[in-house]
Amino acid sequence: MKGFLLMEGLLKLVGMKTLYRLGRAAGAVAWHLLPQRRNIVERNLRIVLDPALRGKELQKLSRENFKRTIANFLCSAKTATLTDEQLKHCVTVGGHEQFAAPVLEGRGQVCAIAHSGNWEALARIRAFYPEVERYGSMYRQFDNPLMEEYVYQRRTERGTQMFSKEGGIKAPMKMLKEGGALGVLSDQFVWEGVYVPFFGKVTGTTPLPALLRKRAGADMVAIAVRTDAPGHWIADMGNVVDFSRSDGSLAGDTIEVNRGLETLIRESVLDVFWMHHRWKSVDRFAPQDKKTAALLENMELKPYRILVAVPRALDEALATVPLIRALKTVRCDMQVNIVCPSAQLGIWKTVPEVTHVLPHDSLKQLREALAADEFYNDGPLDLGVMLDGDMETLKALEPYGPMMFSGLDTHPGARKYKFRVKAPVLRAAPPAHRVQLYLQLGGLHGLDVATPSLFPVKKAAPAEDALILIAPFSRLGSASEWSREQWRELVSLLPGRTVLAALEEDRERAASLAEHLNVELAVGAPEALFPVMDGAAAAVAVDGDFPSLCSFRGLPVVTLFSTRLPDVYRPMGTFNRSLYSHQCCSPCFRKECDRDVPCNRHIAVREVLEALREISGKE
Template sequence: MAAPKSDQPTLLHRVEYAVFRLIEWIVSLLPMDSCAVLGRLIGRFFQFVSPRYRHLIRRNLRIATAANPLTPEELDALADETFRRAGANFISSLKSATMPAEELAAHIETTHCDLLSREEAGNGIVVTMPHMGNWEIMTKLSGLHAGVSRFGAVYRPLDNPLMDQLTNDRRTADGCQLFSRRDGFHAPISLLRSPGPMGVLADQRAGGQGVVLPFFGKLTSCSPLPDLMARRAKADVCTLSISTIDHGRWHAEMRLIGKSPGVLGIMTELEKAMRVSLPDVFWFHDRWRIDRIRPLSFYTKFDPEVATTATVPMRVLLTLHDDSQKDADILFDALFAVRPDLRIDWLTSLPGDHPDPRVVKHVWDHSAPDEHADGALDRIDTTHPAPLDAALLFGGTLVLAKAAKRAGLRSIIGCDVHGKPWTRSFDYPTNPVDWAEIAAELALVPKPKKS
């Protein structure tokens, strides 16, 4: 059994805490609009120095806008504004954390936030929100509305115990009662039944504890927490969006859902809340991340029929050896059986279209110079609004694998290969059963590790 983490702060924790308090003190001296302008400059600088996040944010935005694809220029502009607003919202949140609620009120416009008052409603309400806008507003809303005596929020404790204690002290001083995700349901359910409002951030990938559903049309593991809490407490559900109006000014809007419509219904409404202002969403989280060795797995069981409702496919780049083209349909059937939401971009020399529209052929010129591989992958990637997710280069070459790595693909699977950039290798199949076993391995849900 793993030893529990010590609550005693380390030297690194103390240094981090000191630096944070210094930055916070400097920010506290500035007016709110200046904080937002400074944050936009910091966000722009971070965009230039972080190619990893430039790739991630562009990928997330392509998925979020796949239903109504943007031009490359529009996508670039949206990504640029996302970085700027992330910086503005972060610096502004530092300022907001030290401001009294009545002073912060001058920077906030609200719509339907009277939903927080549950005295007349007679039951609690689960406020489902994304990581969006100036997130410190969430814990201040109760102080801005008369009749809200108790307000709770579910949170993940910070790794730094000094900063975690500071955050707890400030938010509880503003009337917000914090509940750790590690402490179970009893306390937050009691608050909901009191009745009171409970905030839950629910837009991040939930891993093996989640429910696999489409989110922005693409399958991912979604948190069941808002639905579970609402059902157990017989509470209502609403969403909260926080969008930027101007430098240092935000609009907080709540939308009542009513009784829980289930996880899918809540995620659908949460998506609507995020679409109010896409550049205000914190797209730095890899919501649709795939596993390096099991790219078709969500680490939790799900009904493949759910995948048929996805409107944004998971895209895999595929190659096979020329003498194995006859096995292609066997492999396709096995892959679609475990993930009906796949789109297979097949590099092949075989002429004609494939009868299954989920299989899209691309001419593969084996004689092309190695330096053309990057351009070939880029052209294939842009044939659909959603980005490529993984490479199944069963008949590929090291050149293609390296190009896939440079393109940011996390999972690059091959046969009879070893070393980087490959993330997994299989023996090349010799019969149909082997192809089916590979598909099953790529979608395997591993047994949870014992603590």
């Protein structure tokens, strides 16, 4: 408190123009000393002005905003000490008639205020409108009781009634109904607000101005203060908010309030206090009623950008697809992007819920992909879902903050990068399918993860002569593979065409086995094998990537498990079957078996044929 009084005393000794110039100098220094605030300002400016802004141009704008913000802050503190005559020399008011008219006619006037310019001048509005007998302002109480008492007394002695937000809306509502004017700061992020667009991007917005207007039957103007010259400001008081386009809902009215503020802010974007995180991400996506969702669907919105870094193992990456679908469907402005190894590029390009795929095999490649115009120009990133366990991904994202991170609590960067949402990986718990871990993370975000449409759907019934696919090779090693003799016996009993499918790294082995079995061969990248899968009736595969690929394409598959538990690793979908011969040493997760016979060699060909008939309908 003593420090504040000392500062106020010093400010009285300095002229307003000089103070403004000193504030700009201090702002230039602060721009260098506060990199986190600088990132927030630059993020906000990209949303408001142009998402493609970057480099020196963006830095120039953020530096100017820092200068104006610090200058306006210091001048606002001095404004509280000015006499009415001194104040009128520093501030010019525009829109006098539009502001005063409703009050003079006995109606209330709600003032939606932007945090811009010398905002303290708006607490002294009675100096400009002596005919407005009652003017009040909503504010948040100071934590320091002495500071609270001092500021409250300073403002009320100048004729402004102060209403604490903690005190509810009964008293300010009464003043509005009696024909007073009430100011409400309306451009700050609000956790418990309505989620509607501000400058085209959905964010938490206070519904208080719209609510007060509706309940009190009052009029509304949007108000902002902008710098005209060093030490002089213009208060735009007459921007009447037009509610003719609103559907009458609280969300619809709040959208119109935001539009009114946007019009004023565009007059002087760099005068606005952009050091706060206006488009902040919240832990849980706010539930929306059908009316609000319908409003947003009919608007052109800037995307809420989610970056999902998927696991490097292909079968594990495919287990994240239900989470990705849930993220995409939570709100109409969601944009889901994928960071993945280069080998997965073709797969993720087939997922309709994914907008951009950023393939990489090194930190340098990822940085180049993030900086590419096609990706960068869509706007700032909002949420990073880190499922890859890779610190390099987080390092590459450092220049693109601030953004919220979430992921599994086992991620090595969870503490350093302050993951806001973390799904706990239980190390001593009954076996559960691995997709449940990702769905749990989605549930912590407030997503509906029980919707059947998130999961694989069996493809349409195949033709009578559809082939049977066999996938004998596994990245998990020889301990997870069947013997040549078992494959030969199975193929001899299969009806119709049989095609052996393998990934590129197994080409040589696959060619040898296909010749041994006298069957057709299909080898290539995963996406190159999709046409073969789409033309098949069913598949038989050893545990590894192929069962997950088959499930991803809706192809029924019989999976032969060996070193891993089917309860955890079976392919998703009720149209699949898993066979497992439990032995005393399993699950062992070994690549090579140290016993005479690997576990899955105990799975009989007869069992495979029965499971195949069950899922394919072929005799």
